[in-house]
Amino acid sequence: MNAPTDRKIVHRYAYRRSPDQDARGVVRRPVVVVGAGPVGLAASIDLALRGVAVVLIDDADRIGEGSRGICWSKRTLEICDRLGVGEKLVAQGVTWKLGKVFHGDDLVFAFDLLPEDGHKMPAFINLQQYVVEKALVDRADELDLVDLRWKNRLIAVEPHNAHVLLTIDTPDGPYKLEADWLIAADGARSSTRDLLGLEFSGVTFEDKFLIADIRMAADLPTERRFWFDPPFHAGQSALMHRQPDNIWRIDLQLGPDADAMEEQKPERVSARLRRMLGERPFELEWISVYRFNCRRLDRFLHGRVVFVGDAAHQVSPFGARGANSGIQDAENLAWKLAAVLKGEAGESLIGTYDTERIQAADENIAHSTRSTDFIAPHSAAERALRNAVLGLAPTADFARRMINSGRLSIATVYESPLSTPDESPFGGSARLGAPLPDCRIRNGDGSETYVLENIGDGFTLLTFKNGAPPQAAPEGVCRLRIGDDLIDPDGLLARRLDATPGAAYLLRPDLHLCARWRSFDRGKIAAARDRAKGRALGKI
Amino acid sequence: MMAKLITASQFSDPDAAYVALVEARRHLSEAEAAALDTRLALILANHIGDIEVLKEAIALAKTK
Ligand SMILES: Cc1cc2nc3c(=O)[nH]c(=O)nc-3n(C[C@H](O)[C@H](O)[C@H](O)COP(=O)(O)OP(=O)(O)OC[C@H]3O[C@@H](n4cnc5c(N)ncnc54)[C@H](O)[C@@H]3O)c2cc1C
Numbered sequence: 235m236n237a238p239t240d241r242k243i244v245h246r247y248a249y250r251r252s253p254d255q256d257a258r259g260v261v262r263r264p265v266v267v268v269g270a271g272p273v274g275l276a277a278s279i280d281l282a283l284r285g286v287a288v289v290l291i292d293d294a295d296r297i298g299e300g301s302r303g304i305c306w307s308k309r310t311l312e313i314c315d316r317l318g319v320g321e322k323l324v325a326q327g328v329t330w331k332l333g334k335v336f337h338g339d340d341l342v343f344a345f346d347l348l349p350e351d352g353h354k355m356p357a358f359i360n361l362q363q364y365v366v367e368k369a370l371v372d373r374a375d376e377l378d379l380v381d382l383r384w385k386n387r388l389i390a391v392e393p394h395n396a397h398v399l400l401t402i403d404t405p406d407g408p409y410k411l412e413a414d415w416l417i418a419a420d421g422a423r424s425s426t427r428d429l430l431g432l433e434f435s436g437v438t439f440e441d442k443f444l445i446a447d448i449r450m451a452a453d454l455p456t457e458r459r460f461w462f463d464p465p466f467h468a469g470q471s472a473l474m475h476r477q478p479d480n481i482w483r484i485d486l487q488l489g490p491d492a493d494a495m496e497e498q499k500p501e502r503v504s505a506r507l508r509r510m511l512g513e514r515p516f517e518l519e520w521i522s523v524y525r526f527n528c529r530r531l532d533r534f535l536h537g538r539v540v541f542v543g544d545a546a547h548q549v550s551p552f553g554a555r556g557a558n559s560g561i562q563d564a565e566n567l568a569w570k571l572a573a574v575l576k577g578e579a580g581e582s583l584i585g586t587y588d589t590e591r592i593q594a595a596d597e598n599i600a601h602s603t604r605s606t607d608f609i610a611p612h613s614a615a616e617r618a619l620r621n622a623v624l625g626l627a628p629t630a631d632f633a634r635r636m637i638n639s640g641r642l643s644i645a646t647v648y649e650s651p652l653s654t655p656d657e658s659p660f661g662g663s664a665r666l667g668a669p670l671p672d673c674r675i676r677n678g679d680g681s682e683t684y685v686l687e688n689i690g691d692g693f694t695l696l697t698f699k700n701g702a703p704p705q706a707a708p709e710g711v712c713r714l715r716i717g718d719d720l721i722d723p724d725g726l727l728a729r730r731l732d733a734t735p736g737a738a739y740l741l742r743p744d745l746h747l748c749a750r751w752r753s754f755d756r757g758k759i760a761a762a763r764d765r766a767k768g769r770a771l772g773k774i
Numbered sequence: 775m776m777a778k779l780i781t782a783s784q785f786s787d788p789d790a791a792y793v794a795l796v797e798a799r800r801h802l803s804e805a806e807a808a809a810l811d812t813r814l815a816l817i818l819a820n821h822i823g824d825i826e827v828l829k830e831a832i833a834l835a836k837t838k
Contacts, residue, residue, distance in 0.1 A: 622812040632820035 244298025244364045245371070249385035254289075255409040263289050264575055266400060266413035268388045268426055270294075272303070272363065273543030273560035274419030275370035279317045280568030282379035284691060284743075286575055289411070290380055291402060293387035297371065298364035300520040301447050304475060304483050305554035306366065308348070309645040309669060310561045311355040312686055312745070318376075319369045320355065326369075327359030328476050332457040335639050339465060342627040343634045347642055350663060352674035352726055354684040358642065360477050363557065388420065391429045393537050415571060416539045419564075422527075424545035430536060436529025436599065439550065440490035441610035443524050444497055446507065448482050450516035460639035462609075462624055466509040471609050473552075473639070481519060484510070485551075487610060494523040526550035526606060528599045535588040540567060547595040549602035552609060552640035559598050562645065563591050569691075569743035573767060578710075583768030586652055594646035601641045608638035645669050651771060652742070654749035654762040662732035669745050670696075673727040675720050685727055688720060692743055693763055697754060698728060700735035708760035711740070742766050779830035 254261040265281060267274045270292035278290040306314075306323065314320040335343040348357035374380040389408065390401035398416040401408050418426035427434060454476070461472040470487040477483055486506060488497055496502060498521050507516065530547035534540060543560030567587045573579035611617040626633035648667035656666055663671050672686045685696075695707045699717025707713040716722050716733070731739060731750075740749040740762050749762035764770070785791040798814075799807045819828050 618809065619812055619816075622809065622816055626813060626816060630817070630820075633816065636816075 269420035277564035284572035291386035303363040327361035331357035447519040552605040
């Protein structure tokens, strides 16, 4: 159904023959990633930065088939920063944090997505997905450990106990490759999923949505605007988002009975937009009609094949949880797989990718489903309830809080066997199992920095000064002393972490907090590190 | 499951409560009354503010 009128090729890449295609026997690689979308690219870069060689294949030779994702969340940007592209994306994107919801003509609800300041990354940026993909491809090209092969299509998968045998088709014909691990990042229509005969189950929503990217010089504020039943599009909903370079994303709900082909005709789209935008001149950049799905695989881990991103789960776009959650899949998997391949952790650690990211997927699916149900009620009776909420909103706070035009993507707080339960209560905005909240802080020389910029690739122990002589952290844990290595002059970080003098915080390589104590105990820290490496799990 | 929903009478004057609800819908069409009931349900549900009680109330309302 998503046949855009004018697909734009933004970047084209050449197919290059790999020496693997001329090798005598079948070459064995530690990791092959299928699919160079945002998720496969992020996974490959992360693994390479952790010292793992990756072959990344994609069946296309280009990026930029129209814009899909546009909203990138703070957590995604923090990950991208670690991968080396975060600042570039922020510079290219438009930053926003305010959302406004209208009912008819009236503003009924507004939200601020980053009430806490002093974070390096904004709550959200808007940036065309192909721009993000381009930045990631450029980054991957800088890394010797990423071998990116365009026009390589996976056509057969044969799982074995300790490896996967792949058949890959190219313009020169097919070749075979063995992988210790296969990461399936091949999107919502995943070939890997089909080749393995796995079921993708969930719901498809009835309503159709028109997605239009237009070029328009408009001096409107940079905020997310959502309308229920607007005068320019009666009985339906509308969403408007700014992108860089005078590009705007407009989503118009069309209802279940709309004719997708008819609705994509430029005259028809222009007429609809004219009603919304009045006399402002605009040009159509890209048009598509979608029906949305919320579904996932039962399990993301199948022997030596691991599913990430849209190949593993799909959500409706209200809440921007697709690519954002996929990139978080990639980061969850990368450190675990690297640790297993280097012999630092047992294979059971990979099993926790499955549990943690299924928890995240279920959260994302639940939120996107609730939003879509609110935006597109299934029956007249459900619509009456929805409209009652909107009707009460101007006078009652509780009704405003029920308005659901999309709950925007935030990181999942893992309820994970890798976390060591708290011995004593902690307040603040930090959560056990969640990423460490960022915070503006100072270097020893007084210059400004952010705490997340100072955390290395492995396990990190953040400790707060208490006057006691410093003790060495256990092996494999890098210690960062607040008060010595970094200065927290206003106590902002201490408040976020509810830190008392002597408190210690253990971070996983993906910067999720996995243990914390009121005082330093080397034995407990070592045990928590082992637990976070899956030592306590036994064989899965 | 422990019932949290109170079904014992709570109004000192139940007839007055009934009259208040009746008067609210007097002269309303069926559609208007349905809209009123929907708003009332939302307002009272929030006042109760307990998802377990709400679910029990829904279950009770569904038994005909
Ligand atoms: C209208 C719309 C708006 C959206 N807005 C947002 C948003 O604001 N924020 C957000 O986070 N998400 C958004 N999304 C979702 C987002 O686009 C997806 O979640 C994201 O693209 C998933 O990335 P991926 O890398 O998993 O898969 P994809 O981007 O689909 O990439 C898969 C790659 O695999 C390749 N491939 C497929 N089969 C093979 C094969 N057999 N061999 C080799 N390669 C193969 C494909 O060529 C492709 O390059 C939106 C989606 C839509 C449709």
